[in-house]
Amino acid sequence: xxxxxxxxxxxxxxxxxxxxxxxxxxxxxxxxxxxxxxxxxxxxxxxxxxxxxxxxxxxxxxxxxxxxxxxxxxxxxxxxxxxxxxxxxxxxxxxxxxxxxxxxxxxxxxxxxxxxxxxxxxxxxxxxx
Amino acid sequence: xxxxxxxxxxxxxxxxxxxxxxxxxxxxxxxxxxxxxxxxxxxxxxxxxxxxxxxxxxxxxxxxxxxxxxxxxxxxxxxxxxxxxxxxxxxxxxxxxxxxxxxxxxxxxxxxxxxxxxxxxxxxxxxxxxxxxxxxxxxxxxxxxxxxxxxxxxxxxxxxxxxxxxxxxxxxxxxxxxxxxxxxxx
Numbered sequence: 001x002x003x004x005x006x007x008x009x010x011x012x013x014x015x016x017x018x019x020x021x022x023x024x025x026x027x028x029x030x031x032x033x034x035x036x037x038x039x040x041x042x043x044x045x046x047x048x049x050x051x052x053x054x055x056x057x058x059x060x061x062x063x064x065x066x067x068x069x070x071x072x073x074x075x076x077x078x079x080x081x082x083x084x085x086x087x088x089x090x091x092x093x094x095x096x097x098x099x100x101x102x103x104x105x106x107x108x109x110x111x112x113x114x115x116x117x118x119x120x121x122x123x124x125x126x127x128x129x
Numbered sequence: 130x131x132x133x134x135x136x137x138x139x140x141x142x143x144x145x146x147x148x149x150x151x152x153x154x155x156x157x158x159x160x161x162x163x164x165x166x167x168x169x170x171x172x173x174x175x176x177x178x179x180x181x182x183x184x185x186x187x188x189x190x191x192x193x194x195x196x197x198x199x200x201x202x203x204x205x206x207x208x209x210x211x212x213x214x215x216x217x218x219x220x221x222x223x224x225x226x227x228x229x230x231x232x233x234x235x236x237x238x239x240x241x242x243x244x245x246x247x248x249x250x251x252x253x254x255x256x257x258x259x260x261x262x263x264x265x266x267x268x269x270x271x272x273x274x275x276x277x278x279x280x281x282x283x284x285x286x287x288x289x290x291x292x293x294x295x296x297x298x299x300x301x302x303x304x305x306x307x308x309x310x311x312x313x314x315x
Contacts, residue, residue: 006304009311010276016254017277021153031170032152039177040145061217 143189148177151193155200158273161261162204172207176200197278197288201270205290208266253314260310267291268303275300 024032152173159169176199184195261269267289274285286296 006308009304009308012253013257013272013307014277016257017154017157017273020254020258021157024153024156028156028166028170029153032156032173033149035170035174035177036145036148036152038174039148039181057221058214058217061221064221 144181144185144192147189147192147196148180151196152177154277155196158200158270159204161258161269161273162266163207164262168207172200172203175203194284194288197274197280198290201274201288201290204266204270253311256311256314257307260307263310264303264306267299268306271296271299272303272307276304 155173155176156169159172160166163169163172176196179199180192180196184192187195261272264272270289271285274280274288275282278285280288282297282300283293285300286293289296289299291299
């Protein structure tokens with residue numbers, strides 16, 4: 001009995017879905033026709049689109065994840081015999097400068113390299129002395 | 130024909146007719162799966178592209194199962210991408226204010242395939258569409274492949290990329306839910 005009722009449901013559903021295809025709006029029909037012609041065209045390739053993951057929201061999500069990862073990454077257990085590096089004052093200054101300035105500006109500025117070299121050399125000299 | 134002249138490989142002459150015949154049904158399947166007209170159109174176009182590029186020289190009798198297999202694969206890929214995107218969206222929702230424009234952008238672009246003519250068909254079509262759209266993807270596509278496309282259990286399972294038993298379960302659950310949803314209209 002249930003099988004017969006299912007057959008009735010399937011028949012009505014099929015007829016309804018067939019009608020829904022016949023009732024597709026002209027814009028959708030036109031879009032499908034364009035897609036068909038594009039597929040049939042020799043060497044046709046789908047129009048290039050930005051991948052879905054390249055949306056601004058995804059970019060922001062990735063940046064936030066990266067920031068969280070850096071902040072929450074568990075500190076590595078100290079390795080016996082290995083002393084963690086300690087930044088010298090001059091190195092801090094360089095990092096500080098990089099943090100507040102657009103690196104692209106510094107890359108184009110030759111004096112920046114001279115300044116870094118001088119600062120580090122001076123620091124090295126102080127440590128050596 | 131001059132054998133020295135390289136000829137471009139043209140799709141078999143029946144291919145345009147085949148695509149014209151199946152595109153509307155494919156669109157409806159993809160539309161149910163995505164809930165979105167533009168995404169559905171893109172999935173159908175991708176499936177057509179691949180069929181023509183890779184399988185145009187196959188026996189035309191193979192085109193339909195091949196096309197449906199490609200389409201189902203595209204639908205699954207779309208859902209995977211959507212799942213990842215939704216997880217990010219949920220995770221970021223406390224940080225991202227959603228203005229009204231964004232909210233509207235998520236409304237299906239073209240509900241126009243339904244109204245006037247469909248209403249003549251009575252409530253059944255409208256209720257069926259809603260019930261199908263609410264089904265889990267695998268159940269929904271199993272029902273469309275078997276009840277609408279008329280495939281048997283093995284064919285549908287192969288196209289969906291799952292085992293026959295699993296495919297049967299999806300179909301049975303879909304039927305059960307639709308039966309209950311549409312009970313009062315029978």
